[in-house]
Amino acid sequence: MSAQSQLIEQVRQRLGPRGVITDPAEIEPWVSDWRGRVHGASAAVLAPSSTVEVAEIVRLAAEHRVPLVPQGGNTGMAAGATPPSDGSALLLSLRRMNRIRSVSAEDRCAVAEAGVILATLHDAANEVGMRFPLTLGARGSCTLGGLTSTNAGGTQVLKFGTMRALVTGVEAVLPDGSVHDGLSGLKKDNRGYSLDQLLIGAEGTLGVVTAVAVRLVPAIAQRAVAWTGLDSPSRALDLLRFLEARTGTVEGFELVPQDSLDLVLKHIPGTRAPLTGEHRWHALVEATTPDAHVDIAAELEALLGKALQQGIIADAAIASNEAQAEAFWKIRDSISEAERAEGQTLAHDISVAVADMPRFLVEASAEVERAFPGVIASGFGHLGDGNIHFHVRAASHASPDWYEAEGAAITRLVDDLVTAAGGSISAEHGIGQLKRAELERLSSPARIHALRAIKQALDPLGIMNPGKLVP
Known part of the structure; x- marks a missing residue:
């Protein structure tokens, strides 16, 4: 019996039938990347439901020297969660680890397991009058573990930063099966190297993120969304600087060229142009406030009126209701989908x-x-x-x-x-699989040496997400 087969059987004995998937039809959707460009193979999907079970799987994988590819929602853009095509690795799915362990408005913090869907965390935070200020087009399927492992950004980085700025603690299983518990979320902790920060953005190459503590902010009381037409990207940046100098409420600012808008209108049903006539460039602006007494729409409208008078923008439309605001955002979020259709x-x-x-x-x-x-x-x-x-x-x-x-x-x-x-x-x-060669070609020797040294130190057997990130 091969090492892989032994590992699969031992995991099945410990986790039960739900913990191991070997039906090729059930595995098939998870062995290709989201774009359908990279295709891998795996004899099984291992599906733990707790950190203890993840630790047991990783310990056994190290014992048998069988590589593992951690995977969440499989929505990544660099094939970082796709197994090798030779079938040498097994998929480690974190999707069953989908519990939100705590949500606290008082602490402004939530602790969620790696398989929690981003939209689910949004809903849980909203129930206590808070929000998790990171969103992106795949929010209905991407998971907290994947977002952490790729240091995801999204549309609110302008105000709140990437996952690295929003994660206050990480729980993870290291390549030897030991568990790192960093969920305390201490604001000051100088006990040497930050394992949390090493694991954020490591794409599963240094360990398996099993849970994260994340920062929450007060829920939005009001928001205003506007679509503007401009002559150039330079004018778009002028608009952003104009707004930033006069208000602290802007948290979303997305640039859209006319050709991208045309593709969305062509391929995405139910979309329509926000402005009459064509403009070479467009900027989608979102302003928010947690204060119900502030008329954020009136403030944004007045500022855009001044920008129009000064010739920074050529036209603008402010969403009159939530449905129209979502329609504006749908255009921005659908660009990649429209490009694939084209x-x-x-x-x-x-x-x-x-x-x-x-x-x-x-x-x-x-x-x-x-x-x-x-x-x-x-x-x-x-x-x-x-x-x-x-x-x-x-x-x-x-x-x-x-x-x-x-x-x-x-x-x-x-x-x-x-x-x-x-x-x-x-x-x-x-970086995933798709950018490894370019990372090596364009990076300094110091960066490449450090990446390889860290990988070798923490994962000497090379079983954690092989073929990703580190050249």
Whole structure:
């Protein structure tokens, strides 16, 4: 009996039939990445329901030297939760670990297990008059463990930061099966290296996140959502700085080019243009307040009126109700889906300094389109924190082998441009499998040495999410 088979049988004996899935039909949806570009194989999905069970699985995996690939909602964008294609690893699903252990308005903190869906945590926080201020398009399926392991960002980083800023403590099973309990959430704790911070963003390569303590903030009493039309990304940044100088209520600021809006209107049912006429660029603005006595909509409307008078924006519409506000956000959240419906797209999750982003967007798009005639390059997303999703669509180059034939060369050019601008080739989606080679090519020797040394120190057997992140 192989080491894998022995491990599967031992886990079945300890966890029962619900703890092990070996039916290929049930495994199949979980061995490919969300985009359907990377396909792996696994003989089983191991599904623990507690930290104790995770620790037992990891201990046995270390004993048998069988690699494990931790997985939550499988919504990642870099194939970081996809098993190797040779079937050498087993999937470790955290989805059964879906309990919210505590929610406290007094402590402004929640403790949730790794398999808790983000939207579920939103609802639980709302019930006590609080909220967890991180959201993204996959909120109905992504999990807290995955968000922590990839240091996810989303649309509210401008005001509240990434998961690294929102997680106050981590519970995790380390590669030897021991349990790190860091859920106390102490504001001051100088006992040497921060294991919590090492595990956040480690993509499951240093251990399995089983629960997190996260920061809550007061629930929104009022919000105002506006859609603005602009001439350029520079004007969008002017608008953001104009608003930031006059109010502290802006927590969402998303840049959308006209071509992305056109794709959404073409492919996503029930969407409509927020403004009459076309504008080369658009900015979606959300302002919020926990104070029910503040007329946030009137404040935002007045500020946008001044921006219009000063020529910063060309037009604007403020959502008149929640349904319209959600309709504005649906446009932004549906861009990737619309691109997939249109055809082949190379997605680059990049960041540069906020002040440099408008120029970078224009110049990099032109450079890519010059180098690869027929493609369409554009960027959308979180302008305020310097993170733009720079996508290149195949357009007239569409062919079954486009990703392989030209994709690598396009990505190499984009990454070179980002690096030359002092930016990062991975702003919020992680490295996973898809960016390992580029990370090694473009990173300093010091960074690569440190990554490898940390990995070797904590996971000497190399059983934790092999083939991800660390070159």
